[in-house]
Amino acid sequence: xxxxxxLQCVRGGRHLFENLSFAVPGGTLLxxxxxxxxxxxxxxxxxxxxxxPSGGEVLWRDAPIRQQREDYWRELRYIGHLAGVKDEFTAxxxxxxxxxxxxxxxxSAAAHAALDQLGMGKFAHLPVxxxxxxxxxxxxxxxxxLPDSNAALWVLDExxxxxxxDATDCVLSLIDARLAAGAVVVMTSHQPFSVAAxxxxxxxxx
Amino acid sequence: MSIWASIVQRDLRIAWRRRxxxxxxxxxxxxxxxxxxxxxxxxxxxxxxMASGVLWVAALLATLLSLGRLFAADHLDGTLEQxxxxxxxxxxxxxxxxxxxxxxxxxxxxxLSPLMGLxxxxxxxxxxxxxxxxxxxxxxxxxIGSIGxxxxxxxxxxxxxxxxxxxxxxIPVLVFGAAASGAFASGLTVTPHFSILGALLLASMALAPLxxxxxxxxxxx
Numbered sequence: 401x402x403x404x405x406x407l408q409c410v411r412g413g414r415h416l417f418e419n420l421s422f423a424v425p426g427g428t429l430l431x432x433x434x435x436x437x438x439x440x441x442x443x444x445x446x447x448x449x450x451x452x453p454s455g456g457e458v459l460w461r462d463a464p465i466r467q468q469r470e471d472y473w474r475e476l477r478y479i480g481h482l483a484g485v486k487d488e489f490t491a492x493x494x495x496x497x498x499x500x501x502x503x504x505x506x507x508s509a510a511a512h513a514a515l516d517q518l519g520m521g522k523f524a525h526l527p528v529x530x531x532x533x534x535x536x537x538x539x540x541x542x543x544x545x546l547p548d549s550n551a552a553l554w555v556l557d558e559x560x561x562x563x564x565x566d567a568t569d570c571v572l573s574l575i576d577a578r579l580a581a582g583a584v585v586v587m588t589s590h591q592p593f594s595v596a597a598x599x600x601x602x603x604x605x606x
Numbered sequence: 607m608s609i610w611a612s613i614v615q616r617d618l619r620i621a622w623r624r625r626x627x628x629x630x631x632x633x634x635x636x637x638x639x640x641x642x643x644x645x646x647x648x649x650x651x652x653x654x655x656m657a658s659g660v661l662w663v664a665a666l667l668a669t670l671l672s673l674g675r676l677f678a679a680d681h682l683d684g685t686l687e688q689x690x691x692x693x694x695x696x697x698x699x700x701x702x703x704x705x706x707x708x709x710x711x712x713x714x715x716x717x718l719s720p721l722m723g724l725x726x727x728x729x730x731x732x733x734x735x736x737x738x739x740x741x742x743x744x745x746x747x748x749x750i751g752s753i754g755x756x757x758x759x760x761x762x763x764x765x766x767x768x769x770x771x772x773x774x775x776x777i778p779v780l781v782f783g784a785a786a787s788g789a790f791a792s793g794l795t796v797t798p799h800f801s802i803l804g805a806l807l808l809a810s811m812a813l814a815p816l817x818x819x820x821x822x823x824x825x826x827x
Contacts, residue, residue, distance in 0.1 A: 448691060449691070450687065450690060450691070450826065450827070451827050452827065469695075470692075470693055470694060470695055473691045473692060473693055474693040476691060478687075478688070478691055480684060480687060481684070482682075482683060482684025482687065483683065483684055484683065484684035484685050484687065484688045485683065485684075485685070486616075486620065486683060486685060487683065488619075488620050488623040488624060489616075489619075489620075493619075497612060497616050498688065500609055500612040501609060501612075501688055501689060501691075501692045501693065502692070502693055503609070503692075503693030503694070
């Protein structure tokens with residue numbers, strides 16, 4: 401479903417990687433490993449279409465993503481380094497707005513339920529600026545627990561960083577459920593973890 | 607609810623929760639305009655002659671001050687990145703952000719301008735021409751400014767560069783906006799000036815969101 405054809409990435413004159421190719425069928429988790437600075441985040445941003453590769457092409461359902469744009473992004477959920485939550489808003493408002501951006505219309509009850517799954521139900525009505533870093537991270541990850549049948553591709557940058565064991569288990573079970581529904585999940589993680597579905601791993605050499 | 611409406615609503619809500627930001631550029635406008643009668647000889651004829659020019663320059667500078675708010679905060683917390691991956695075209699997202707920006711920065715200037723006009727001893731119909739020109743011109747300032755704001759988002763010396771990029775592009779709006787009042791004072795018709803301001807508004811509505819969307823994609827690479 402998701403494929404890369406001889407991707408090349410040059411950032412600031414440094415060759416991060418070249419000739420990187422892979423193809424991932426639906427229901428598979430793609431884990432990207434590599435040392436710090438190897439280019440994992442750059443690869444994820446290329447897969448999202450935020451960063452143009454210096455060479456090569458990303459294919460989604462056998463067509464280049466730069467020809468699909470909004471149709472591709474309707475199916476993509478990206479959670480990057482930055483939480484993407486607004487300090488001025490409550491956790492619930494943040495989720496409702498994030499869902500609207502992805503083209504799904506949810507009620508605040510659904511947002512509350514998603515926050516509850518991540519153990520953030522008590523804090524749903526607090527402005528995010530009152531929350532700790534780990535709690536903000538949970539608010540960002542609660543997007544994954546929304547009722548969202550369009551999402552066929554998750555791209556997650558270190559989703560397990562700064563999470564306690566409960567939240568880690570919850571995120572992994574969400575990933576498992578999404579994989580079982582036939583989606584592709586691409587993620588980086590320095591922590592060891594296990595999923596029930598097929599795992600495909602690629603390593604970026606330094 | 608459509609993406610357009612939810613972004614406008616979101617940005618208005620942020621502006622309300624951080625209303626000191628919006629108020630400070632409004633106060634800047636009021637203070638700059640009020641300083642001129644103190645600095646220049648307070649003769650009624652001089653004041654009336656320079657009223658429109660002063661108001662327009664102050665509006666330009668106040669808009670410039672508020673442009674930093676347009677994308678910078680969203681860039682820092684990562685929500686701008688999410689908007690680049692929205693399910694609707696980016697230019698649509700940009701239009702709603704610029705519209706919300708105008709509602710919180712341009713429209714208050716227009717609403718305050720009659721009061722400022724009174725300070726300069728303008729008559730009722732002169733004030734109507736000035737405020738009408740500002741009503742057509744301030745959305746152009748927000749639209750053109752969004753291109754500069756998008757190009758400089760994430761840069762360290764961004765605000766100076768933003769002024770250098772955007773102020774020259776504001777010249778046509780300033781010239782025709784201020785000239786409308788001049789023409790009215792000398793008894794000429796103001797239709798040509800309003801037509802040109804309207805044309806500038808339509809052209810920037812059509813082109814600026816596309817340019818801003820492109821600039822955002824480049825800035826966030």
